[in-house]
Amino acid sequence: MSEYLRRHDGVVTLAQARAAGLSKHSVSRHVRSGRWRRCSEGVYFADDRPFTDAARVRAAVWSYGDRAAASGLAAAWWHGLTGFAPPVVEVTVPRDSNGRVHDGSVVRRRDLADPDVDEVRGLRVTAAPLTVLEAAVKRRDGAKLFDAALQRDFHLRELWQVHLRNKGRHGSPAARRLLRAAGDGARSEGERLLVGILQRAGLSGWQANYPLSGYVIDIAFVAAKVAIEVDGFAFHSDHEAFQNDRLRQNVISVAGWQILRFTWLDLTEYPERVLATIRAAIRA
Template sequence: MNAETTHLLATQRFIDLGERPDLRRTVEHLSRHNLLVKVLPNIWSTPELAARADVRAAAVQQRHRDAVLIGDTAAWLVLDGPAPAVIEVSVSGHLRPQQGFRFSEKQVPVEDIVVLHGLRVHSPAGTAVDLAARDNGAAIDNALRLGRAQLEGLHRVMGSIRGRRGNRRRREILADSRDEPWSAAERVAHRLLRESQLTGWVTNRPILTSTGRYLADLVFSVARLIVEIDGYATHGTRNAFESDRERQNALVLDGWRVLRFTWRTLTSQPDVFLAQIRHALAN
């Protein structure tokens, strides 16, 4: 590669022949030797860079200035999700399929677009509601847990996408989110408590103790009872294990009773979950 091509790839990570038509012969020569590959029409990069989600996201924004990154791609950028294998994009007009991209003509309202590192992205609330049709509320849980969306904003988004396919499921998930679950396990626990008509509990409440401030998953304040939900995603590391024990000791020493339940208990033995809470509330 010549110095100019190397510099462009180092700084911009791709070459846009629409802006640099003078490099067409160089790009064609390099592509014949498999040193460059086509990312999108007129957009070329090295095979290593072209495989990266961040490069492909930037390339599609370069190629289609009105593009908005949506779906799992937006969740990756605004909700700390995993990097996607396929870049999902909302564009105006019909585009031919391109490997590594999924184009949609579904329009994103201007008020639900955020700009992140130069990329136009579906907002956290918009992304969470959009994905609820297929992810059982996982994106909503993440948005609430990370503090990047609130219930009011989620309901506003829901009201702005009337008539869209999957809205029935989105409304169901949003209604199921009314107690602000931060994980799939918490969502199940909230549902069990509501169905059993147990009342007097609040979620994700900060508790001040003599040794610090802790967030409790479920709190029955009058009974001084805390219910902790141990989901695999948030309690699976050694540091989390140690932190949970330190927190529990601090809460117990401060006069709180603590019950802990796992995903397995919630889904396989919901009667045990409810019976033990009822027993603690009665004593």
């Protein structure tokens, strides 16, 4: 049992303790003696160690039964996609589950497909691709999380498949926008964001899709000769696209224009900084 507790952050369920050979009476004796702390009905923590974030997440998920899974930001932290455990643990349970919600957790009732559930370090969690989509739309800087995932081992096609398999879930429209921005619609989606930033700031004197030296500039401040190019997500560039962009940039520079480049991430996470840079350039 001590090795089991070590591997599971000090958390154990009554069923697991019984399977390891402890009687219900033995479990009660551990609780009465103070060696084990009762976290919820049938879930205990061996109180001879720190109650870590991992123990807190595990205890929260196990308190909803063996069909529950960590999801959202709790799953993202468990997968190592984020650096900090959320204060409230999101737990996904089947639609036919019942019972009260425990303190420190929030419950989502839905039926997950088998490919969308994984077991990581002995805990059921939403599989990494679904976790990326769901966690990214829950954070203000979610585009960073999404961008970082795509620079790791996650593939856009796989994320689209997961999204379509889970249509209608909470946050689905926002996830679709992220997927579109990361795919073939990256530049157009980014251009729309930039146009919105310029319009809300009341900046004028710019033209979209301005032709210059055989190329089309995304946004051009013609009088100031400032060309703004939108690159989509930071990761979204293969070798050929990189070379073409450098050639395009050189041609525009030779024509006497100053070039500003912003990624989709810049436009979503740092719009004020983008705006300040543009204002400085057109004043120069």
